[in-house]
Amino acid sequence: MKKSQQGKGDMWAPCPFHQEKTASFHVDDKKGFYYCFGCHAKGDAISFVKETENVGFMEAIEILAREAGMQMPARDPQAQEKADRRSELAQVMEQAVQYFRLQLKTAQGTAARDYLDRRGLREAAQARWDIGFAPDTRHGLLGYFKDKGVSEELVVDAGLAIKPDSDDARFQRDGGAAYDRFRGRIIFPIRDARGRAISLGGRALDPNARAKYLNGPETELFDKGRSLFNLKNAREAAGKQPLIVAEGYMDVIALSEAGFGATVAPLGTAITEDQLRLMWRLHPEPVIALDGDTAGLRAAMRVIDLALPLIEAGQSLRFAIMPEGLDPDDVIKQQGAGAMQKVLDAALPMVQLLWRRETEGKQFDSPERKAALDRDLREVILKIKDKSLRSHYGQEINRLRRALFDPRPAQGRPGSRAPWRKGPPPALAETRTSLLASGAGEVEEALREAVILATCIVHPELVERFEAQIERIEMVTEDHRALQRLLLSHAHDHEADLQARIEAEAGPHLLEKLFALNHVKIAPSLRRRDDDELAALCLTEELAKLEAGRGVRREVEEAAQDIDALADEGLTWRLGEAARARDAARRGGSDEDKTLFDRAANGALIAREEKDQLDALLRDIEFTKGGRKPQG
Known part of the structure; x- marks a missing residue:
């Protein structure tokens, strides 16, 4: 466990954004940032207050200024007017929510209550979600606000009423009077991350209604493409469970009531880029739960095209496809929460659904059709901006492609041929930890590491001088990593016998293996142990060679990965140049x-x-x- 050192501004604690028992939340007060090694939350003091207090930017600034005893400068008059206007609209919206809640309990709301009962939403659940009912009257809500002294203009601007244009036929019929937007509908409040009601969604009771679901229009409070239904509650639950993205209000409510609290839904439109980024702030890999019909699959494919340019390492999507003809609410009601959990556990990674889209229902019985598939897949993969991720997608697509065009039976399955020869015997434990096990491309680096470590052990006065370079080395073998940790932990113990301390803490075998290597035996810094200046020169050169060689090797590997995903002449040239640079480094110079x-x-x-x-x-x-x- 990490220990806080408040005097140095280095502090550790359990993360406030997700449930945990160990201290993985790190605050660096000198640099002014925080980072959680568990849920990867990060930011500065302002973002911390915004996230923990559910406030906006200016409100976070005001909180911090108040705690620091600082005077906030006066707001710009126009900004202050805009903030006051939004607060006024939010108050009107909250009053509308309470009005519709009351209407649900009246005689007019009988049909709505019956519908909610059939959907399994009892009175307690209706209260938790502030579900209401809008009577099928044109001026019910407007009359309510008129009695309270709220202007018609404010109700219209909040999106709760409609003011027809002069060329609208309804203008002639009603003399241009405003009328209620929501009529004969069950009402679902839409709230922002702070829990404020910013709009409404309505589900029609009349099966012949022109729109089954109706959302409020975009207003000064409500931006449809930047909002999610149930955002506040889902954010609180997302630290304990994966984020689920459903299609509508009833799916979200059903999932949440069944224990899947981290559930959100877009608001009547296809998922937008802003909504995707908002989801990733809650969880690095949201699960898109879609109906098991053609429309649900089409929606999934649209999400894939939107997400491909945005995904990166540790930030993607998975897709849970419901049984055909069912939505999440149906699955829970018919089969229970356990069945829903199984569907979520079986969610497909995005690459699998992408492959399914490009190959399902198609024939690849000619070179031309196979080439067309390769072209289409290449174009799709090119949308991924992260080069490493693009390479991994290319490798997985190649694997699926080989399985499609060369479906050989796997060994061990019924009807498959037995292997024509036995595999190699399992490696011994000492072989797995040996230098050769580190890989051909890393053997040279491991030998240089050994010379560096041995030089530092024999000349301990050099460790503090080269501490920063030694700390940055990513050692190849576990033995080298152990010696590196011991070296750095005793870097400032000037009076201690470093070799004896290491042998006492790690045992003699590590040092015996190190000094038994021929490269270590012939190193000038080890043959002339009394010459510290020579040892410093050798250590400088070995560190420089190790860094140069490792940089070239990584360049070659990265270029090779790009070739797996997409081969072109530019990458071939890049590999050639890197290979020439690597040969020059091995020769020791130009x-x-x-x-x-x-x-x-x-x-x-x-x-x-x-x-x-x-x-x-x-x-x-x-x-x-x-x-x-x-x-x-």
Whole structure:
């Protein structure tokens, strides 16, 4: 467990954004940011107050200023007027919610109550969701606000009433009077992240109504493409369970009442980019729960096209397809919450649904059709901006493609052929931890690491000097990582015998394995243990070579991954250049280095011109000692 050091501004605590028992929430007061290693929440003091207090930016600033004893500057008059206007509209909206709640309990709301009972929503659940009923009258809500002294203009601006235009036929019929927007509908309040009512959704009771569901229009309070139904409650639950994205109000309510509290829904439109980003703020991998019909699958495909340019490592989507003809509410009512959990557990990663879209119902019995599939898949994968993720998508698509075009039976299945030869015997434990097990491309790096570690152990006074470079090395083997930790932990113990301390803490076997390597035995810094200056030169060069070689190797690997996803001439050229650079690094320098420098016995480069001058000076000294005049 991490311990807080408040004097240094380094603090750890359980995360306030998700449930946990250990302290994974880190605050760096000097740098002014926080980060949770569990749920990956991050930000500064302002974002922390916004998230924990459910307030906006300016309100967070006011809270922090008040705690710091600072005077807030006066708001811009126009901004203050806009904020006051939004507050006034929110109050009108909340009053409308309470009006519709009361109407549900009257005789006019009998049909609505019966409908909710049939859907399994009892009175307690109706109260939790503030569900109401709008009577089928044109001026019921407007009359209510008129009695309260609220202007008609304010009710219209809140999206609760409609004022017809002069060219509208209804203008002539009603003399231009406003009328209620929601009539003969069950009402669902739409709330923002702070819990304020910002709009309404209505479900028609009349089966012949032109629109089964009706949302309020966009207003100063309500932006349909930037809002989600049940956002506040889902945010509180998303730290404990995955985020589910359903299609409508009733699905969200049914899922939440069944224990799936982290559930949201878009508001009558296809999912937008802003809504996707909002979902990812709640959970890195939301599950899109769609109806198991053609319309549900079409909606999933639209989401895939929207999400592909936005996904990145640790940020994607999964898709839970309901049984055909059922929605989440039906699954819960007919089969229970356990069945719903199984559907969610079986959610498909996005690449699987993408493959299904491109191949389902199609024949690939000719080279032309196969080539067309490759072209379409390449175009889709190119939409992914993250190069590493694009490479992994390419590898998975290639795997699925091979399975489609070469469906060989897997070994061990009934009817499959037995393997023609046995596999290799399992590796021994000592082999798995050996240097060769680290991989051919990393053996050279591991040997350099060994020389660096051995040099530091024999010359402990160099550890503090090179501490930053040693700390940055990503050691190849577990043994090297253990020695690295011990070196750094005793970097400032000047009085201690470093080699003895390491042997006492880790046992003698680590050091025996290290110093048994031939590369370590022949290293100049180990052969001449009393020469600290030589050891420092060797350590400098080994660190530089390790960093250069590792950088080139990673460049080659990254280019190779890109080729897996999408091969082109640019990547081929990039690999060639990287390979040439790697060969130059292994030779120890460029051709220019060889013409200008010689390499000393300790491996260091010496300028040839300076070496010639030194040789001439030494010759002069020898002549002087012998009593002879130097020639020339």
